[in-house]
Amino acid sequence: MVGKKRIRRTISTALALMVLGTGGSLAGVTVPGCGVQAQVASAAAKVKPDKDGYVAKVTPVEPQTPLDITKLSIPQSVRTADAQATPKTVALLKYLSAVQDSGSILYGHQNDMHCKVGKALPSDSDTYDIVGDYPAVVGMDGLALTGNELELTPAEKEAGLTLPKKLAKVAIKADRAGAIVTLSCHMPNFAEVAKRDKIDGRYDYRGYSPDHVNGDVVKRILPGGDLNEVFNGYLDLVAEFDSELQAADVPLLFRPFHENTGSWFWWGAGHATPSDFIALFQYTEKYLQGKGLHNMLYVYSPGGGELKSEGDYALTYPGSSYVDIAGFDMYHRDGERGDGFLEEDFSNVMDIVSGFAKAHHKVAAATETGMLVGNSALARTHNGYKGWFLDAAKVMEKHHMAYFMTWSNFDETNFDQPYMVSDTRGHEMINDFIDFYNDPTTVFAKQNLDYAKLK
Numbered sequence: 001m002v003g004k005k006r007i008r009r010t011i012s013t014a015l016a017l018m019v020l021g022t023g024g025s026l027a028g029v030t031v032p033g034c035g036v037q038a039q040v041a042s043a044a045a046k047v048k049p050d051k052d053g054y055v056a057k058v059t060p061v062e063p064q065t066p067l068d069i070t071k072l073s074i075p076q077s078v079r080t081a082d083a084q085a086t087p088k089t090v091a092l093l094k095y096l097s098a099v100q101d102s103g104s105i106l107y108g109h110q111n112d113m114h115c116k117v118g119k120a121l122p123s124d125s126d127t128y129d130i131v132g133d134y135p136a137v138v139g140m141d142g143l144a145l146t147g148n149e150l151e152l153t154p155a156e157k158e159a160g161l162t163l164p165k166k167l168a169k170v171a172i173k174a175d176r177a178g179a180i181v182t183l184s185c186h187m188p189n190f191a192e193v194a195k196r197d198k199i200d201g202r203y204d205y206r207g208y209s210p211d212h213v214n215g216d217v218v219k220r221i222l223p224g225g226d227l228n229e230v231f232n233g234y235l236d237l238v239a240e241f242d243s244e245l246q247a248a249d250v251p252l253l254f255r256p257f258h259e260n261t262g263s264w265f266w267w268g269a270g271h272a273t274p275s276d277f278i279a280l281f282q283y284t285e286k287y288l289q290g291k292g293l294h295n296m297l298y299v300y301s302p303g304g305g306e307l308k309s310e311g312d313y314a315l316t317y318p319g320s321s322y323v324d325i326a327g328f329d330m331y332h333r334d335g336e337r338g339d340g341f342l343e344e345d346f347s348n349v350m351d352i353v354s355g356f357a358k359a360h361h362k363v364a365a366a367t368e369t370g371m372l373v374g375n376s377a378l379a380r381t382h383n384g385y386k387g388w389f390l391d392a393a394k395v396m397e398k399h400h401m402a403y404f405m406t407w408s409n410f411d412e413t414n415f416d417q418p419y420m421v422s423d424t425r426g427h428e429m430i431n432d433f434i435d436f437y438n439d440p441t442t443v444f445a446k447q448n449l450d451y452a453k454l455k
Contacts, residue, residue: 049428053381057424059431061131062438067449072098074454079361081285081324084294087455089251092180093297093324095451096363099443100402105393106443108137108182108405109417114150114170117409117419118426126409126419127444130430131437134445137253137403138174140167142185145237146205164237168244175250178445182253182299182405185238189266190230191215203233210265218272218280235284239291246295255299255367256284259329260316261306269306274316281318297324301367304330304349310356326357327367332392335371335385342395350399366396366404370416377407377416378429386429389436397441
């Protein structure tokens, strides 16, 4: 339930600073008056965590206004990879093209509206729990289509609902809330799928095996290969999901075969030649369009860590007739302010991607990023860079990224974004996240332009 009431107390700024100065917790603070925001934001840095590591929510969430269409340079025309793209899909590409040069950046979060940590709260989103708004971009993954990140209740099964249709309901709700929907696919190893018994005559795609790199999968799922039928069956699940979106006039940013410059997935550099990868990307796109689906913008997103030049980026580029968004995936590990990552390594990769995007008339985006602790996601406590979200957004905006997306929140041991545990307390970075939301350069769902009007 989204429309929940929040508990708030109004006290004087002096009292707020006094309580915080003595190390006490202050919950739900809203202090009216001119110039208060800067004082309270400064005070938020002094909040000490409770014994369980959570902190009080003290930074007020400021009302945000939608992007001003008169301040965006909307292109009169754009060329979509799909020549038959629906009008709203074309309008979305125009919008993203304008945003990347606007001085603003859209924030995205994976699985935001169907996976969350703050399960004690009634909303469907950790982002909504913190700021009363959804991300501007809501990510989903093909794992939900196979039952790994989404489940059907007994009643839903009895009613004949399928996983693709259930996920489509989440996507349509996100669109209606003002968000843009994107789908990545951690596809199973189809060589392993082929060995399993079918269920009701259909291949069993359950489980997680994209990191099982055996079986020469890429060559075998291409036309003429012995696994092509198995692969097509998986694409049919994507088509079932997307057909629901197209019927509801919801565009989709489709991002298959991500991080292919690494070798940790079966479609990666160590397991597929550049020509085979390109053929696979192009085949996938043609197959879905052959199903009558024309509401997709196609996203190419290699891993950023392997990119040293535009030549590296171009090596497996599927071609300008098959790509709408030039993205990349890259994470900040064990980040600390001033460690040089954002200003050097990250910025260097963005220079490569934005330069390539500009030269090929594509939209640039940081399709997956975030701060990781070790090989995991954010830490429960003692994160070294609490202001990462806003600092990273500022750097990405300067490099003309249209949007960036952090990964999913699953539970308290695996999350990439702060979360609330009650109306008044949450992860140690919640107040920094509110600063990020309040900043005029960042865009969430309510601030997204109603881009359908750009038709």
